[in-house]
Amino acid sequence: MNILERIPGERFSQVLPLWAGRTVVLIGGGPSLTLEQVDQVRAAHEAGDVKVIAINDAYLWAPFADVHYAGDSHWHKWHTEGIPKPMLGLSAAAVRERWSGFAGQKCTIQNSGANVKDEAVHMLRNRDFPVHGQGLSRDPLALVTGRHSGFQALNVSTLAGAAVGILLGFDGQPAKDGATHFFGEHPRPTPQQAYEFYRRAFSAAENAIADIGVRVINCSPGSRIDSFEKADLAEVISGLAK
Secondary structure (H helix, E strand, O other), rough: OOOEEHHHHOOOOOOOOOOOOOEEEEOOOOOOOOOHHHHHHHHHHHHHEEEEEEEEHHHHHHOOOEEEEEOOHHHHHHHHOOOOHHHOOEEEEHHHHHHHOOOEEEEEHHHHHHHOOOOEEOOOOEEOOOOOOOOOOOOOOOOOOOOOOOHHHHHHHHHHOEEEEEEEEEOOOOOOOOOOOEEEEOOOOOOHHHHHHHHHHHHHHHHHHHOOEEEEEOOOOOOOOOEEOOOOOOHHHHOOOO
């Protein structure tokens, strides 16, 4: 059930509300993400209990995701050409193969995404183009950037009709050992001040998300994103199966 549909005659796409009432797991790249968590999500996905959006490098652990989201055109270039991930034991060629073989839909956003040449990657408009906005887009043709691919993916899930969003790897800060991602680091390191922008984006959208009846549960251990309720992933997944 594809939620992204190209607008005839345009480079842009729209989000279809085909996940109405569903639970959507959003897998981010924070250092708290573990293979054990991803395996729990995989089992719930195979059982039909959840839909999944993988953000940035999360597809390397979650190739089963229904949608992949990355807002940065540099990211798309790195993975299209191949980039080594030594912490995951993957060569550049292996990453290139995994990205080209990803079976779900791929999505990006207008600003930097304008440099994404792969026509198979759906592109959504930036509601506040050419600047980064805050809040939540209710327009199926556009997203609010929040300066963060994870936030944009959450906006995609709300436009698709999700009733519940489960956040994984949404840490909002580096780990105590300084790690910024479960896979190592992007070629362009995340500046420390960026985390405040990320946290602010969720805070600015918190009320709007609640107003449309979407429940967001942050299951990222130790997360500094305090805009939503927090819970243990295993308990949440167990509750879905009942």
